[in-house]
Amino acid sequence: MPFEGFPEDGLSFLAQLARRNERDWFEAHRAVWDDQIVPAMLSWCTELCEVLRDVMPRLIFVPRVGGSLYRLNRDIRFSRDKSPYKTHAAALLWEGGDKHDAPGFYLHISPDEVILGGGMWIFEQEGRLDRYRKLLQDEESAKRLEAALSQARKSGLKIEAAEQLQRPPRPFTPEHPRAELSRFAPRIVTMQISPEKIGDLIGPKGKTIRGIQDETGAEITVDDSGTVTIAAVGGDAMERARQMVQALTAEPVVGEIYEGPVKSTTPFGAFIEIMPGTEGLLHISEMQHGRTEKTEDVVKKGDRVRVKLIERDERGRLRLSRKALLPPPEGGSGDGGAGGDGGNSRPGGGGGDGEDREPVARAADRPERGERGGRGDRPRRGGERSRRQ
Numbered sequence: 001m002p003f004e005g006f007p008e009d010g011l012s013f014l015a016q017l018a019r020r021n022e023r024d025w026f027e028a029h030r031a032v033w034d035d036q037i038v039p040a041m042l043s044w045c046t047e048l049c050e051v052l053r054d055v056m057p058r059l060i061f062v063p064r065v066g067g068s069l070y071r072l073n074r075d076i077r078f079s080r081d082k083s084p085y086k087t088h089a090a091a092l093l094w095e096g097g098d099k100h101d102a103p104g105f106y107l108h109i110s111p112d113e114v115i116l117g118g119g120m121w122i123f124e125q126e127g128r129l130d131r132y133r134k135l136l137q138d139e140e141s142a143k144r145l146e147a148a149l150s151q152a153r154k155s156g157l158k159i160e161a162a163e164q165l166q167r168p169p170r171p172f173t174p175e176h177p178r179a180e181l182s183r184f185a186p187r188i189v190t191m192q193i194s195p196e197k198i199g200d201l202i203g204p205k206g207k208t209i210r211g212i213q214d215e216t217g218a219e220i221t222v223d224d225s226g227t228v229t230i231a232a233v234g235g236d237a238m239e240r241a242r243q244m245v246q247a248l249t250a251e252p253v254v255g256e257i258y259e260g261p262v263k264s265t266t267p268f269g270a271f272i273e274i275m276p277g278t279e280g281l282l283h284i285s286e287m288q289h290g291r292t293e294k295t296e297d298v299v300k301k302g303d304r305v306r307v308k309l310i311e312r313d314e315r316g317r318l319r320l321s322r323k324a325l326l327p328p329p330e331g332g333s334g335d336g337g338a339g340g341d342g343g344n345s346r347p348g349g350g351g352g353d354g355e356d357r358e359p360v361a362r363a364a365d366r367p368e369r370g371e372r373g374g375r376g377d378r379p380r381r382g383g384e385r386s387r388r389q
Helices: 008-019 023-052 126-137 139-154 194-203 203-216 233-250
Strands: 090-094 102-109 114-119 189-194 220-221 225-234 258-265 269-275 278-285 302-310 319-320
Touching: 008 023, 023 090, 023 102, 114 278, 126 278, 189 233, 194 203, 194 220, 194 233, 203 220, 203 225, 220 233, 225 233, 269 302
Parallel strands: 278 319
Antiparallel strands: 090 102, 102 114, 189 225, 220 225, 258 269, 258 302, 269 278, 302 319
């Protein structure tokens, strides 16, 4: 349908979403997004594309959410900002190839501003950067570029890049007439991940890696050896993408401190997600100094808890401790909780009261209490461990 302007209800929706950025509010009002904002953005892009194809015949427009139109929901798994939705509508038209590695036009609308950006935001590939610098050294090509930029500025357009080098790269000198233009460059960093984690990074049909690219603006590639290359102009974008990749692919390290949600509780402890998809057992004896009668007295499902990874057994199961991060109580160690004797518990959380607990994270692996006998049937023996019969 023809574009008749962005709906006023759509602007009001985005303004209210900025104040009520929560899923319940969005679901109650999502008809505005589905029935007004999305059709308006697609119509706008359709007409814009028809005009721009006169100068960019290979311009690509994919008329759907997730194609040219960016999704409204945010990937908040690795973000400090837990707001689930963006508060603007945005779309991208690009000229051939991968939309993250091609020149194009970016359309952005919010209650406060409308942005139309054109060009290439990042030199993801070193080859592109080399060609750009060679262009600046060719007098005729460089003059055409300078003329185009000058005309853009006269037309009221703002020429910007996320970040520049502090000094002109070789062979440019500070006195070179195009030294300023030569300082545009990407940042590139490589990381090594386990080849077994490549699938986690890419995700189903590339969904995960595309989500990181959309969230940060960085370009990410990974080869079969597990070498990950991240290219971005902005230092913040680079670091953000690196953190997201690391969070998805990192292996838990014994001795490190993690924070995550309580996924479930049991009579013998709680399971904490310390990394996406990775859980460990916080045994009841490792929750706090002193005795803990009930898991839910300390943590409940959904709570976020800081813990230390104190053991990883040969089967890869993780044992966590909250107690290790708490200052000891005055007047003694206070480790008398849930079977502890105060000083002889092993890293897995076993106590010195004669009970040699399993260093595992599953209820199914624990013997029934009847097989072990009651706590009161066994005399305390200080730090000496009893042997199971």
